[in-house]
Amino acid sequence: MSRNKATVSIRDVAAAAGVSIATVSRVLSPASAEIRMRQETRDRVVRAIEDLGYRPNDLARALLQQRTSAIGLVLPDISNPYYPPLVRGVEDVASAHGYRVVLCNTDREPDKTAAYLDTLVKTRVDGVIVAGGSLADLPGRELVFETYRTKLVMVGRHGLTQPSVQVDNVAATRVATEYLLGLGHRRIAFVGGPMDSSTAQDRLIGHQQALRKAGVPDSGQDAVRVGDFDERSGYEATRSLLDGEARTAVLCANDRMALGAYAALADAGLSVPGDVSVVGFDDVPMASFVRPTLTTIAVPTYEMGQAAMRLLLEMFNGASGNEPVLMPTRLVVRGSCAPPAAGG
Amino acid sequence: MSRNKATVSIRDVAAAAGVSIATVSRVLSPASAEIRMRQETRDRVVRAIEDLGYRPNDLARALLQQRTSAIGLVLPDISNPYYPPLVRGVEDVASAHGYRVVLCNTDREPDKTAAYLDTLVKTRVDGVIVAGGSLADLPGRELVFETYRTKLVMVGRHGLTQPSVQVDNVAATRVATEYLLGLGHRRIAFVGGPMDSSTAQDRLIGHQQALRKAGVPDSGQDAVRVGDFDERSGYEATRSLLDGEARTAVLCANDRMALGAYAALADAGLSVPGDVSVVGFDDVPMASFVRPTLTTIAVPTYEMGQAAMRLLLEMFNGASGNEPVLMPTRLVVRGSCAPPAAGG
DNA sequence: TTGTAAGCGTTATCAC
DNA sequence: GTGATAACGCTTACAA
Numbered sequence: 001m002s003r004n005k006a007t008v009s010i011r012d013v014a015a016a017a018g019v020s021i022a023t024v025s026r027v028l029s030p031a032s033a034e035i036r037m038r039q040e041t042r043d044r045v046v047r048a049i050e051d052l053g054y055r056p057n058d059l060a061r062a063l064l065q066q067r068t069s070a071i072g073l074v075l076p077d078i079s080n081p082y083y084p085p086l087v088r089g090v091e092d093v094a095s096a097h098g099y100r101v102v103l104c105n106t107d108r109e110p111d112k113t114a115a116y117l118d119t120l121v122k123t124r125v126d127g128v129i130v131a132g133g134s135l136a137d138l139p140g141r142e143l144v145f146e147t148y149r150t151k152l153v154m155v156g157r158h159g160l161t162q163p164s165v166q167v168d169n170v171a172a173t174r175v176a177t178e179y180l181l182g183l184g185h186r187r188i189a190f191v192g193g194p195m196d197s198s199t200a201q202d203r204l205i206g207h208q209q210a211l212r213k214a215g216v217p218d219s220g221q222d223a224v225r226v227g228d229f230d231e232r233s234g235y236e237a238t239r240s241l242l243d244g245e246a247r248t249a250v251l252c253a254n255d256r257m258a259l260g261a262y263a264a265l266a267d268a269g270l271s272v273p274g275d276v277s278v279v280g281f282d283d284v285p286m287a288s289f290v291r292p293t294l295t296t297i298a299v300p301t302y303e304m305g306q307a308a309m310r311l312l313l314e315m316f317n318g319a320s321g322n323e324p325v326l327m328p329t330r331l332v333v334r335g336s337c338a339p340p341a342a343g344g
Numbered sequence: 345m346s347r348n349k350a351t352v353s354i355r356d357v358a359a360a361a362g363v364s365i366a367t368v369s370r371v372l373s374p375a376s377a378e379i380r381m382r383q384e385t386r387d388r389v390v391r392a393i394e395d396l397g398y399r400p401n402d403l404a405r406a407l408l409q410q411r412t413s414a415i416g417l418v419l420p421d422i423s424n425p426y427y428p429p430l431v432r433g434v435e436d437v438a439s440a441h442g443y444r445v446v447l448c449n450t451d452r453e454p455d456k457t458a459a460y461l462d463t464l465v466k467t468r469v470d471g472v473i474v475a476g477g478s479l480a481d482l483p484g485r486e487l488v489f490e491t492y493r494t495k496l497v498m499v500g501r502h503g504l505t506q507p508s509v510q511v512d513n514v515a516a517t518r519v520a521t522e523y524l525l526g527l528g529h530r531r532i533a534f535v536g537g538p539m540d541s542s543t544a545q546d547r548l549i550g551h552q553q554a555l556r557k558a559g560v561p562d563s564g565q566d567a568v569r570v571g572d573f574d575e576r577s578g579y580e581a582t583r584s585l586l587d588g589e590a591r592t593a594v595l596c597a598n599d600r601m602a603l604g605a606y607a608a609l610a611d612a613g614l615s616v617p618g619d620v621s622v623v624g625f626d627d628v629p630m631a632s633f634v635r636p637t638l639t640t641i642a643v644p645t646y647e648m649g650q651a652a653m654r655l656l657l658e659m660f661n662g663a664s665g666n667e668p669v670l671m672p673t674r675l676v677v678r679g680s681c682a683p684p685a686a687g688g
Numbered sequence: 689t690t691g692t693a694a695g696c697g698t699t700a701t702c703a704c
Numbered sequence: 705g706t707g708a709t710a711a712c713g714c715t716t717a718c719a720a
Contacts (some may be wrong), residue, residue: 007410007492009697020707025699037705053491058466059407060697063712066351068403070446070467078431082424092448095456100463102414103447105435112439122402123414147397148351190456231633248397259633266635289575289603291610353713364691369715381689404713407696 008052017041024049028056049080062124071312072120072128074104074113080229081256082301083286086131086155089305097313099126100323108132117141120150127151127312132199151315155308157198163321165308169199172297173206173251173331176279179295179331181214184339185277188216189247190224191237191257203253204280207208223247227257234260242268248276250341255280255287255296259337262290273338283332292335300327350395360392363386368393372400401584406468415656416464416472418448418457424573425600425628426645430475430499433649441657443470445539452476464494470493471656476543495659499652501542507665509652513543516641516673517550517595520623523639523675524593525558528683529621532560533591534568535581535601544573547597547625567591571601578604586612592684599624599631599640602680606634617682627676636679644671 014021019041026035048054062068073090075083087103094101102125105115117162120128128150145152148190154164180188190207193200203308204224211218222244234257241247242264252258260282265276272292280287280296287294287318307325317323358365363385370379371389384469392398406412417434419427425487431447438445446469448460463549464472465488472494489496498508524532534551537544549569555562566588578601585591586608596602614636616622624631624640631638651669657667 011697021698022700022709023705026706031697035705041705053488053494055462055466055488057407057468057697058463058714059403059412059468061699063403063407063697063714064400064699066712073447078422079428081425081428083671084425085429087422087447088449091447095448095460100446100448100467102444103417103431103435104439104444105432111559116439118399119397123404124401141468144397144399148399213718231629235633259630263633263635286603289579289607290634291607355713365714366693367689368692370690373715374708379689385689401713404696405715407698407713408715410696 003088008054010054010056012052013045013048013054017044018051025037036204045071058108066124067126068075068124069099070102070125071099071309072102072104072116072125073131074106074120074128075131076108077340081286082229082254082282083131083158085301086305086308089307090129091305091310093309093313095304099309114141116282117144121145121148124148125150126316129153129308131153131155131308131314132197151312151321153308153312153315153321156306163233163311163315163324165304165311165325165327167299167304167329169329170206170209172281172299172331173253174204174210175206175329175331176251176281176297177207177209177210178214179333180251180277180279180337181210181216183277183337184261185249186216186340187245187247187249188223189241189250191227191234191250191252191261192224193227193229193253193257195226200253205312213341217301227253227260229254229256231256231260232265233257235264237261238264239268242270249337250276250278251279255282255284255294257292258296259286261289262294273336275341277337277340279337287332288334295334295336298330298332298333300329345577352398354398354400356396357389357398357685360396361388362441363389365440366425379510386550389454391494408440410468411470412468413443414467415443415653416446416448416460416468416469417475418450418460418464418472419475420446420452421449425630426598427475427627430649430652433651434473434653435649437650437653437657441653443653445658446553452524458485461468461488465489465492468492468661469494472498473497473499473652473656475499475652476541480556481679495656497652497656497659497665499648507605507655507659507668509648509669509671511643511648511671511673513673514550514553516625516643516675517547518554519550519675520595520625520641521551521554521676522558524595524621524623524681525554527593527621527681529593530560530684531589531593532567533585533590535571535578535585535596535605536568536595537571537597537601539570544597551595571597571604573598573600575600575604575607579608581605582608583612586614594620595623595683597625599628601625602638602640603634606638617680619685621681621684623681631676632678639678639680640676642674642676644673647671 010021010024013024091101106113125163154162192204225237227237238261283296283298287296304327354365354368396484435445450457498506536548571581582605589617624638627640627642631640648671
């Protein structure tokens with residue numbers, strides 16, 4: 001180990017092995033095996049590397065090669081149970097291909113979002129995946145991304161010119177609503193998400209389309225509540241619905257709110273699905289562990305994360321990414337729905 | 345913009361503003377305000393920066409300054425609901441201090457762990473926070489960390505020589521068990537975690553200490569089941585308990601398993617807390633939204649994340665980190681416990 | 689007040 | 705088969 005230097009670098013290895021730094025670099029090169037060099041030299045170098053505990057500096061390598069093998073993953077809040085599987089999907093594919101992921105929680109705040117995006121381009125990540133978030137949280141970043149050749153993939157939105165991985169939310173709630181209609185429900189409430197979320201918008205649209213198509217009068221705003229995707233808001237939305245006209249079913253824009261609805265109904269002395277049927281959205285792990293088990297729309301979150309990262313990898317290889325990747329949803333029928341009680 | 349260069353660099357800005365790169369660097373310097381320079385020069389530079397959409401390359405800066413402002417966060421699996429708040433705690437403090445966090449999910453696999461740790465030192469992160477994980481997943485990394493001055497903080501373990509943030513798991517389950525004993529329970533089952541987890545070990549120890557202290561015969565291995573911290577294992581452990589001697593209460597080593605226990609008890613036609621009392625551990629958000637609400641031991645996960653990152657920051661400033669940070673737990677009494685039924 | 693140049697730790701292009 | 709050396713994009717003495 002050298003005396004006055006902070007850490008051990010390729011120079012120290014070269015000195016220890018009695019070779020030049022170029023030779024050390026060759027041993028470390030990915031194409032190392034194909035490079036012809038004397039076996040004894042190679043051994044000396046390997047030996048020195050191990051003795052010194054040398055680890056090549058990826059910063060220097062990145063600076064030279066103009067690629068960092070890092071990507072940014074920007075999302076509203078990892079504490080929302082919807083995101084962890086998505087994050088795993090991204091990370092599993094990323095690490096399998098030698099990329100590391102920098103996590104950025106924005107809380108949907110424009111300031112935080114802007115700050116994170118700035119950090120990401122300054123650290124020259126090769127790409128960024130943006131999941132969730134409202135429609136307008138990328139204030140004029142396109143130019144900078146362009147300048148620094150930072151590839152961008154969006155997850156869970158649509159109508160954008162960006163490469164993206166999407167879910168057909170409209171079709172999903174249409175199917176769920178048709179299922180409830182098929183059971184005989186006519187007075188169906190909807191607990192939606194914040195209206196600045198395109199996901200929330202689409203889920204409401206699908207619901208309303210199904211009602212319209214079936215000729216069931218949309219009972220207007222009284223049947224719709226806006227939550228913010230967490231348990232508490234689902235609880236409160238459901239309580240407030242209980243004060244209005246009687247409903248025999250409630251369709252929630254995500255599972256967390258559906259679980260809140262469970263609690264509100266239990267507290268009101270109503271049984272699920274005896275008095276009220278409940279449908280969720282996402283199929284989080286808890287959905288199969290609550291009682292009654294929750295009928296819900298499964299979103300392949302993990303696979304979406306994988307798809308997003310794969311799309312990014314393709315773009316690194318020159319693909320345009322212009323073709324949006326569309327992921328399927330699936331109605332998972334469990335125990336929280338039944339035909340409406342007679343006279344309901 | 346230059347012709348043959350990939351992106352815009354400090355040189356392009358200097359050229360556009362008609363100054364040297366040193367001058368541009370000064371404008372960008374953190375101490376920029378204190379640096380005396382002609383206002384007109386400064387304006388020209390700022391102007392050029394904006395025109396070109398220039399973002400300084402943090403790789404180059406890091407290489408020179410020998411610090412990356414990045415840290416690694418290593419944990420078993422972000423999909424485990426225990427971790428997201430911890431991650432937020434880490435990230436919120438990190439980003440407030442200009443650090444970014446690289447997420448590493450190890451699944452407790454030694455290979456993945458080793459690979460991630462290697463990547464982290466190669467990218468020269470300033471520090472690493474390791475949460476969860478079994479006792480032996482840092483095979484001889486100390487040396488390399490030492491070599492590259494990578495600071496290390498452990499979360500949720502003890503008995504280590506490393507700087508750490510800890511919870512007194514032993515005391516926590518002792519308190520919980522004493523609570524059940526106080527309600528009159530004598531036949532208490534324990535659903536624990538994997539025995540290679542020190543956390544799981546400690547939680548069992550606290551439970552047994554309380555039983556011993558109260559002179560309640562430890563009913564032996566028949567009263568103890570080993571799960572792996574997820575809902576399914578809690579479900580199965582509880583089912584298997586139901587086949588043995590009757591129990592009036594079950595203490596679970598985390599909330600997810602407690603929720604699994606809820607499902608198993610419901611499926612067996614047993615009511616909570618009428619027939620069986622249940623206690624969890626962690627106080628995840630769902631704990632207050634299941635019915636009955638779950639009595640549990642609250643772990644300040646978010647605060648632990650904050651504390652871990654703060655400890656790391658102190659170590660960057662020269663602190664030894666030798667004093668372990670101990671975080672308090674708290675029994676949160678909700679609706680899942682009652683005195684044992686007469687004759688239970 | 690501003691410019692020149694060395695150097696951070698690599699890889700890649702030439703020589704030898 | 706191996707060694708100099710010029711980049712990569714920046715910061716920071718030291719000169720001017």
